[in-house]
Amino acid sequence: MFVNVNGHPGSRPKALGELGELSRARIVPSEFRYNKGTEIYGEAEPADYIYQVVDGAARSYKLLSDGRRQIGAFHLVGDIFGLENGLVHRFTAEAIVDTTVRLMKRCSLEHVAESDVFVALDLLNMTTSNLQHAEDHMLLLGRKTSLERVAAFLLEMDRRLTAAGVIALPMCRRDIADYLGLTLETVSRALSYLHGKGILGFLGQTQRQIVLLDRVRLAELDL
Amino acid sequence: MFVNVNGHPGSRPKALGELGELSRARIVPSEFRYNKGTEIYGEAEPADYIYQVVDGAARSYKLLSDGRRQIGAFHLVGDIFGLENGLVHRFTAEAIVDTTVRLMKRCSLEHVAESDVFVALDLLNMTTSNLQHAEDHMLLLGRKTSLERVAAFLLEMDRRLTAAGVIALPMCRRDIADYLGLTLETVSRALSYLHGKGILGFLGQTQRQIVLLDRVRLAELDL
DNA sequence: GGAGAAGCTTGATACAGATCAATGGTCCAT
DNA sequence: ATGGACCATTGATCTGTATCAAGCTTCTCC
Numbered sequence: 196m197f198v199n200v201n202g203h204p205g206s207r208p209k210a211l212g213e214l215g216e217l218s219r220a221r222i223v224p225s226e227f228r229y230n231k232g233t234e235i236y237g238e239a240e241p242a243d244y245i246y247q248v249v250d251g252a253a254r255s256y257k258l259l260s261d262g263r264r265q266i267g268a269f270h271l272v273g274d275i276f277g278l279e280n281g282l283v284h285r286f287t288a289e290a291i292v293d294t295t296v297r298l299m300k301r302c303s304l305e306h307v308a309e310s311d312v313f314v315a316l317d318l319l320n321m322t323t324s325n326l327q328h329a330e331d332h333m334l335l336l337g338r339k340t341s342l343e344r345v346a347a348f349l350l351e352m353d354r355r356l357t358a359a360g361v362i363a364l365p366m367c368r369r370d371i372a373d374y375l376g377l378t379l380e381t382v383s384r385a386l387s388y389l390h391g392k393g394i395l396g397f398l399g400q401t402q403r404q405i406v407l408l409d410r411v412r413l414a415e416l417d418l
Numbered sequence: 419m420f421v422n423v424n425g426h427p428g429s430r431p432k433a434l435g436e437l438g439e440l441s442r443a444r445i446v447p448s449e450f451r452y453n454k455g456t457e458i459y460g461e462a463e464p465a466d467y468i469y470q471v472v473d474g475a476a477r478s479y480k481l482l483s484d485g486r487r488q489i490g491a492f493h494l495v496g497d498i499f500g501l502e503n504g505l506v507h508r509f510t511a512e513a514i515v516d517t518t519v520r521l522m523k524r525c526s527l528e529h530v531a532e533s534d535v536f537v538a539l540d541l542l543n544m545t546t547s548n549l550q551h552a553e554d555h556m557l558l559l560g561r562k563t564s565l566e567r568v569a570a571f572l573l574e575m576d577r578r579l580t581a582a583g584v585i586a587l588p589m590c591r592r593d594i595a596d597y598l599g600l601t602l603e604t605v606s607r608a609l610s611y612l613h614g615k616g617i618l619g620f621l622g623q624t625q626r627q628i629v630l631l632d633r634v635r636l637a638e639l640d641l
Numbered sequence: 642g643g644a645g646a647a648g649c650t651t652g653a654t655a656c657a658g659a660t661c662a663a664t665g666g667t668c669c670a671t
Numbered sequence: 672a673t674g675g676a677c678c679a680t681t682g683a684t685c686t687g688t689a690t691c692a693a694g695c696t697t698c699t700c701c
Contacts, residue, residue: 376560
């Protein structure tokens, strides 16, 4: 496990100048900036590039024909996304805030993987991390209550983006809801409940900065 | 895409004498029989083997501490399962009916993957198929109604195990419910509804043999 | 700095699906 | 053949979350 995908256990921190062991592919990556809310790629579009978040955050989602949305993952600083082992993307990806990504051509990557075992094994490790996240998320979506889901979300974000004890969420309540299979009102109510219980606190005026005051009780709420 | 995992698009039919391209590993697989309801491996157990269903069917699931269960996948004849790219299994696997599996040691497989690009790429393809299934299932669990879920389930089973126009389900209503994030009563009501609408019919005495009478209308119900 | 848009919370109500409960069928094992 | 362990269906009721609605706050951009 050498590459940091979604911050899963087994990953290691790494310098941002590289795309993990994929740097073996020796392809110079270029950077690109997406404004808040803009699409990085669309579902079923050709998957020509893979991406790494340099700054900002992105969401990957699927839509039903009537507009219902399921966000499969959030991509935070350092995460690699857009890696589909097929010809087309299976999600739409959008910048949640103004976001800078590093990107590299996928076809060249595939070509290298065919001749370089270490690149292939690295792709396998990244895909496995994504799979593990999806497996855990199926359990959450299929069987957890709204409070358990929100607790799990906070613990995930705590693990992945807490700086100086503060969770600075880049995404709005609707994004959280679409990630957890809930409505934004239910997410808001669960957060208010946790606030009332003294398990978390809000920082500043906006409700996007959260401080976890009691991780033990929060973890007990996520069965 | 050379290996048949969960019957996803891009897979090809294959003779049962092999474990896909993994046969390149040249490790003689042995067969084993599990009685209905018995455990093949447990969550968090060391992942020493990978498995291929020769006959029968299996379920992979996670449990919450209070017994709520989420089945992540059903493994039907020809499917390979138990392939974790970590040291331990992330699911518990059980035989749904009396089941024969072919198994091979995982450590030897890993060793071969490090020296053989084609084995590594094959593992990557299998993992990608599993990931794609999980991604689709997240959308189902997070955003679809009970009727949409049951319709999607029937279409998946139709694709994966219909013989002679009949879907012979190996699993009970509770298994279906735990796969779809519903209760068994809700699954039963949805099936009765589809029966009443003339979209499906039951064959014989048991309710496990289903004939799809109108795939078009069924597909319209799964958004 | 003011107007409008977006985002969040909170309350009232509705409803899809869960839960509780009863019945009948099938398949074994004795 | 009989008893009992599943298994599935169906009905009645309950409830967690969605939906509908209102109001407040904070951004954004003329």
